[in-house]
Amino acid sequence: MKESYPFELIALPYEYEALEPYIDAETLHYHHDRHLKTYVDNLNNILKDYPRLHSMNLPTLLVNIEVLPQEIQTAVRNNAGGVFNHNLYFSSMRSPREDNRPKGELAEKIDKAFGSFEGFKKELSQKSAGQFGSGYGWLVTHRDGSLCIMSTPNQNTPIGFGTMPLIPLDVWEHAYYLKYKNLRKEYIEGYFNLINWDHIEDLYKNRGNFFK
Ligand code: MN
Numbered sequence: 001m002k003e004s005y006p007f008e009l010i011a012l013p014y015e016y017e018a019l020e021p022y023i024d025a026e027t028l029h030y031h032h033d034r035h036l037k038t039y040v041d042n043l044n045n046i047l048k049d050y051p052r053l054h055s056m057n058l059p060t061l062l063v064n065i066e067v068l069p070q071e072i073q074t075a076v077r078n079n080a081g082g083v084f085n086h087n088l089y090f091s092s093m094r095s096p097r098e099d100n101r102p103k104g105e106l107a108e109k110i111d112k113a114f115g116s117f118e119g120f121k122k123e124l125s126q127k128s129a130g131q132f133g134s135g136y137g138w139l140v141t142h143r144d145g146s147l148c149i150m151s152t153p154n155q156n157t158p159i160g161f162g163t164m165p166l167i168p169l170d171v172w173e174h175a176y177y178l179k180y181k182n183l184r185k186e187y188i189e190g191y192f193n194l195i196n197w198d199h200i201e202d203l204y205k206n207r208g209n210f211f212k
Contacts, residue, residue: 005054022190039082081155094196139167
């Protein structure tokens, strides 16, 4: 997978039906094949005439927005953010499991930061449900391994503030409206059954690479 311009549409690491009943195949088709593809195409179009930026990967573009040519800053924030956030989101899920929880060091750090797994779930749910309009709820980590929950509007990302995203909970209506209509909280409840904790634990363990 190429990590710089021209950016490519990632393949889903599962079948379109794999996340049912919590996320239906039709939603996944629209979300991945159309919404994400649009962000990828837009980003490539924006960068086409700026060869100087063609070696930059997504995190580099996103943490350097303020030094990019002014006329493309907003478009890069929206579209590089759109690609980065969605790549994380689609990679953060797998087929549903009962009693879906993290293990090991990450589980301990979650208990420490939020009191318990239930405390973590409640805080991420509330932050995500409470994001006004479109955006994301996030579990993020810092260089020292401490954890924090936050939300961002639009396609903004938490990177650039010494934070590395672990869980990206997409609460744009396009993520859930076909199935859940206005019931964002039910979609969020379903997402917790889909979190690929093995993958999130790997991200957490390897955070040193991100903060290099
Ligand atoms: Mn989305």
